[in-house]
Amino acid sequence: MGSLTDKIRGNWNELKGKIKQKYADLTDDDLLYVEGKEDELLGRLQKKLGKTKEEIEKEFD
Numbered sequence: 001m002g003s004l005t006d007k008i009r010g011n012w013n014e015l016k017g018k019i020k021q022k023y024a025d026l027t028d029d030d031l032l033y034v035e036g037k038e039d040e041l042l043g044r045l046q047k048k049l050g051k052t053k054e055e056i057e058k059e060f061d
Contacts, residue, residue, distance in 0.1 A: 004057050005038045015060060022059075023049060 008015065012033050020026060030048050033041050045056050 004042075004060055007060050008033065008038050008041065009035065019045075019059065 016031050016033070019031065026045075026048060030044050031041075032044075042053055042056060045051070046053060049056070051059075
C-alpha cells in the first residue's frame, strides 16, 4: 500500500483533517509538514500523542 512517507506526501491535507478531527488537542504547529521532514512530523506526533511510530502508522492506514 505504499510507505507512510508516500502517504504523507501524497495526501497530507486529507490526512491532516482526519487527524485533527480525531485528536482535537493537536495544533497546526504539531501538524506542520515540510517535504523531506516526515520523520520530524512523526516525532512530534509520537511525543504529543504518546504513541509509538507503529501505532501512528496504523492511524494513516
